[in-house]
Amino acid sequence: MLRFKIKEMIARREFEEGRRITIAEVAEGAGIHRVTLSKMINRRGFSTSTEHINGLCRYFDCKVEELVEYVPDNLVRDVDES
Numbered sequence: 001m002l003r004f005k006i007k008e009m010i011a012r013r014e015f016e017e018g019r020r021i022t023i024a025e026v027a028e029g030a031g032i033h034r035v036t037l038s039k040m041i042n043r044r045g046f047s048t049s050t051e052h053i054n055g056l057c058r059y060f061d062c063k064v065e066e067l068v069e070y071v072p073d074n075l076v077r078d079v080d081e082s
Contacts, residue, residue, distance in 0.1 A: 001071050004040050009060045009067060030055035 006026070014021050023041070027034040032052050039046050056067055 001045050001073060003069050003071050004046075005067055005069060006037070006041050006056065009056075009062065013060065026056075026059060030059040032056070 010021050010023075010026060023037055024034050026032075027037040030037070030052070032040075032055050036048070036052065040048055040052070053064060053067065057064060060067065
């Protein structure tokens with residue numbers, strides 16, 4: 001499963017800029033609908049387009065591997081069963 005590290009990226013930017021950043025602000029800056037961004041943040045296993053990933057990388061000025069991580073399915077099941 002792919003996991004989006006958007007919350008972590010927002011927290012890092014908030015720390016760097018010393019201010020609160022809203023999901024609406026990120027969505028607008030990345031060119032993504034706010035509802036889509038919310039699903040990427042909150043829905044496990046949400047499938048999205050490379051265009052959305054590209055927009056977020058552009059907004060956060062980061063590489064894909066800083067935004068997305070691979071979590072093996074067996075680890076996801078282990079967490080779900082706990």
